[in-house]
Amino acid sequence: MTALLIILCVILVGIVLVQIARIVELISQIKGEREVMRESSWWNAHLSLVFLVVFLAGVFLSSYYYRNELLGYGPHKAASAHGSDIDSMFNVTLFFTGLVFIITHIALFWFAYKYRWREDRKASFIAHDTRLEVIWTAVPAVVMTLLVVRGLDAWNTIMADVDPNEDYFEIEAVGQQFNWIIRYPGPDGKLGSRDFRLTTALNQVGQDFRDPKNWDDIIVAQECYLPVNKKIRVRIIAKDVLHNFYLPQFRVKMDAVPGMPTYFVFTPTKTTAEYRNELRKYPEYHKPYDPADPQGPKRWEKFEYELACAELCGKGHYSMRRIFRVVPQEEFDAWYRQQESYYLTQIRGKEEDPNKGKVLDIDPPAKDTLSPTPATLSKI
Numbered sequence: 600m601t602a603l604l605i606i607l608c609v610i611l612v613g614i615v616l617v618q619i620a621r622i623v624e625l626i627s628q629i630k631g632e633r634e635v636m637r638e639s640s641w642w643n644a645h646l647s648l649v650f651l652v653v654f655l656a657g658v659f660l661s662s663y664y665y666r667n668e669l670l671g672y673g674p675h676k677a678a679s680a681h682g683s684d685i686d687s688m689f690n691v692t693l694f695f696t697g698l699v700f701i702i703t704h705i706a707l708f709w710f711a712y713k714y715r716w717r718e719d720r721k722a723s724f725i726a727h728d729t730r731l732e733v734i735w736t737a738v739p740a741v742v743m744t745l746l747v748v749r750g751l752d753a754w755n756t757i758m759a760d761v762d763p764n765e766d767y768f769e770i771e772a773v774g775q776q777f778n779w780i781i782r783y784p785g786p787d788g789k790l791g792s793r794d795f796r797l798t799t800a801l802n803q804v805g806q807d808f809r810d811p812k813n814w815d816d817i818i819v820a821q822e823c824y825l826p827v828n829k830k831i832r833v834r835i836i837a838k839d840v841l842h843n844f845y846l847p848q849f850r851v852k853m854d855a856v857p858g859m860p861t862y863f864v865f866t867p868t869k870t871t872a873e874y875r876n877e878l879r880k881y882p883e884y885h886k887p888y889d890p891a892d893p894q895g896p897k898r899w900e901k902f903e904y905e906l907a908c909a910e911l912c913g914k915g916h917y918s919m920r921r922i923f924r925v926v927p928q929e930e931f932d933a934w935y936r937q938q939e940s941y942y943l944t945q946i947r948g949k950e951e952d953p954n955k956g957k958v959l960d961i962d963p964p965a966k967d968t969l970s971p972t973p974a975t976l977s978k979i
């Protein structure tokens with residue numbers, strides 16, 4: 600019995616010793632974890648400072664490096680009367696948002712460093728601070744209000760429609776999958792009426808040819824010309840899905856919505872030739888236009904104002920591209936005189952012609968007539 604008790608005592612002492620050993624091990628483990636924590640906290644804090652410096656340096660250097668890629672800078676200056684308004688608005692917004700961006704990022708990473716975990720301090724808990732809340736609500740509210748008011752003011756100025764009595768030139772852009780149909784008024788200066796129910800393969804914008812204003816309208820097949828320093832009003836229409844009429848250098852961008860005509864009024868202030876001349880200042884525009892032909896024309900020499908569709912409208916979206924050439928008034932007039940009426944060249948006398956069989960004063964003279972009529976004279 601005594602032997603049994605001695606054995607039990609030895610086992611118990613053994614268990615106690617094992618437990619003590621485990622406790623000692625656990626204590627040393629806990630002490631080790633704290634050491635690991637101290638180390639990782641130190642590294643995280645200091646690496647966040649390194650990240651802050653590298654990140655901000657990257658932001659500044661890349662902005663500087665790509666400055667000539669941004670609208671409003673370098674070769675991408677505005678070429679319309681209202682364009683500089685939009686650019687300065689972007690700059691003001693960029694200034695305020697940029698400032699906030701830099702301050703918040705410095706604060707974020709600096710605080711992560713400053714308040715890293717340390718054994719000798721404990722986080723304090725602040726449930727509420729009225730003064731702080733007032734500051735961080737009021738300051739952004741005031742800044743945002745100023746930005747929005749400025750934006751609204753610019754919007755109202757830019758989107759103001761033309762006065763019917765002022766001197767302007769109106770054209771029409773109809774977006775469809777996948778091209779723009781550009782219609783110019785004829786010598787009467789007025790676009791004829793449309794009705795979508797009249798649309799056929801030949802009459803693509805549904806012109807109502809009973810309306811004499813349509814008889815001299817021009818559908819421009821190639822490059823569209825615009826006179827410099829003349830107010831242009833574009834009627835913007837879509838036939839199928841959403842498109843967007845976008846002339847980046849003129850800061851013109853407006854949705855083309857099916858069933859809801861929109862418009863944009865702008866005044867081009869730089870001719871294509873003047874804009875090309877400005878691009879000459881930038882070395883990137885001295886590279887060959889066609890990389891396969893290094894001796895060929897340079898990029899600045901081939902620059903054109905391009906109309907693009909800025910609404911992803913389907914598979915052929917990329918092909919909705921048209922060239923707009925801005926030229927002095929005399930050059931525009933010369934080009935304009937060469938354009939032919941769509942009605943006279945494509946519709947007159949065909950199935951679609953509601954005036955078939957009737958004699959109109961715009962008809963060319965019969966072959967045996969020697970003297971041209973006044974109407975045809977005005978077309979020459």
Ligand SMILES: [Cu+2]
Pocket residue numbers: 774775841842843908909910911912916919
């Ligand atoms: Cu489109």
